[in-house]
Amino acid sequence: MNTNRKLVTTLFQKIIGQKKARCRCSKDETVKSIAQSWLENSSFHLKESSYIRYRNLVWNHILPELGEMKLSEVTTERVRDLIRQLLRKGRKDGRGGLSEKMVKDILALLKTICRYAVQKGFEVPCCFELVKMKCTEGQVQILDREERTALERFLLQDDSLIKTGILLSLYMGLRLGEVCALKKRHIIYKEEILQVRSTMQRIQQLECTDGRKTKVIVTAPKSSSSVRDIPIPLFLMERLERLRFAPEDSYILTGKPERFIEPRTMENNFKRFLRECRITEINYHALRHTFATHCIENGFDVKTLSEILGHANVNITLNRYVHSSMERKKENMKKLQVG
Numbered sequence: 001m002n003t004n005r006k007l008v009t010t011l012f013q014k015i016i017g018q019k020k021a022r023c024r025c026s027k028d029e030t031v032k033s034i035a036q037s038w039l040e041n042s043s044f045h046l047k048e049s050s051y052i053r054y055r056n057l058v059w060n061h062i063l064p065e066l067g068e069m070k071l072s073e074v075t076t077e078r079v080r081d082l083i084r085q086l087l088r089k090g091r092k093d094g095r096g097g098l099s100e101k102m103v104k105d106i107l108a109l110l111k112t113i114c115r116y117a118v119q120k121g122f123e124v125p126c127c128f129e130l131v132k133m134k135c136t137e138g139q140v141q142i143l144d145r146e147e148r149t150a151l152e153r154f155l156l157q158d159d160s161l162i163k164t165g166i167l168l169s170l171y172m173g174l175r176l177g178e179v180c181a182l183k184k185r186h187i188i189y190k191e192e193i194l195q196v197r198s199t200m201q202r203i204q205q206l207e208c209t210d211g212r213k214t215k216v217i218v219t220a221p222k223s224s225s226s227v228r229d230i231p232i233p234l235f236l237m238e239r240l241e242r243l244r245f246a247p248e249d250s251y252i253l254t255g256k257p258e259r260f261i262e263p264r265t266m267e268n269n270f271k272r273f274l275r276e277c278r279i280t281e282i283n284y285h286a287l288r289h290t291f292a293t294h295c296i297e298n299g300f301d302v303k304t305l306s307e308i309l310g311h312a313n314v315n316i317t318l319n320r321y322v323h324s325s326m327e328r329k330k331e332n333m334k335k336l337q338v339g
Contacts, residue, residue: 031074032067034117041116047219049203054109056204060092061106062113071117074126083107083133104133141286142293147279154277162261162269164239165253168194169287172230173295173309176263176284177201181218182252184243192237193229196221196310202262216262226310292321 035058043051065082066074083103090098098106107128114124143151151170155163165179174182177199186195198218205215221227232240243250249257253266261269267284274281288309295305306317 029071029117029122030067031069031071031113032063034071034120034122035062035067035113037120038113038116048217049201049219052204052206057106057109058113061086061090061098062110066110071114071122071124074114074124076126076128076130079107079110079126079128079131082110083131100133107131107133140289141282142290143279143282143286147277148290148294150277150279151273154273159239159242161243161253161255162266163273164236165261165266166270166273166287167236167239168252169284170291171233171236173288173291174230175199175226175288176266178221178226180251180253180261180263180266183248184246184250184252185248187232187240187243187252188229189237189240189244192232192234194232196226196228196230199226200260200263202264216260221310223310223312225312228307228310230308289321292317 039051039055039058042054046054062082065085066078069078086103086106087097087100089096090103097103111128114126114128117124148170152167155167155170157163165182168174168179168182169176172194174196178196181198181200182194182196186197188195197220199221200216200218202214202216205213240252243252243255246255247257251257251260253261263284270284270287271281292305292309295308296302302314302317306314309317309321311317311321
């Protein structure tokens with residue numbers, strides 16, 4: 001009986017000792033060490049592009065402000081201070097603050113790292129539920145009806161494959177990276193369907209063995225919902241006919257397997273076309289917003305549109321990509337009658 005009591009006491013003291021050691025460790029652990037641990041652990045399951053983005057956010061924005069701070073000092077107020085600092089003068093070139101979206105991403109990343117620390121047994125006093133960001137609605141760029149017509153007329157002047165790529169975004173809502181990664185094998189001619197299976201992007205190269213700081217990669221789309229099949233409009237099927245007998249591995253934008261056009265070059269081509277059309281410069285992603293708005297104006301149901309765009313749910317489609325034009329607002333207001 002005494003032996004069992006001694007054994008229980010010994011085990012109890014061991015558990016208490018482990019808890020005390022863990023508490024001592026939590027007071028001494030710094031944000032830098034736990035962030036490095038999280039990055040190392042995450043590198044095994046994150047896409048390379050995502051890992052590099054998170055790594056840059058950690059090293060460029062989180063560690064300069066909080067790196068040497070102990071986890072026990074990461075309070076709610078200190079995180080609020082960090083947000084204010086980043087919004088006011090967070091840019092590395094000293095030209096003011098970061099965008100609200102980037103600061104939101106940094107806050108979400110810091111929250112993830114702190115959650116990881118808690119799972120490892122460390123103490124983090126910050127209550128992230130109390131840290132709120134008041135975000136202003138940015139002006140979303142879309143082409144109005146006249147601009148869209150002018151761009152369409154320009155793009156349809158010839159059968160340039162680059163212009164075909166832009167039409168794929170304007171009439172099918174494809175992202176820039178998705179267009180650049182498209183290959184002939186993704187065109188199912190018999191069913192008149194386009195398969196979105198990959199995306200292209202230029203990312204930072206962590207190990208510069210060839211002296212280049214960046215590299216182009218082709219990976220799976222940004223999410224599982226982005227993998228999708230989209231019916232191809234008839235006029236685009238006619239433009240894609242010129243690729244019917246091209247090698248299966250040929251890129252749609254070049255017609256050749258060994259040559260691709262990267263997103264940065266495609267964006268520059270698009271802006272050059274806008275100048276030739278005398279349209280105010282917008283970024284390539286505005287084509288996706290224009291497509292979504294055009295679809296709603298033409299009576300698309302939101303569920304169908306959401307799946308075409310590759311969104312996880314219809315709320316993303318409604319909140320981010322559907323914008324009512326002034327013409328649409330006027331048409332709806334005319335429906336109101338007295339009596």
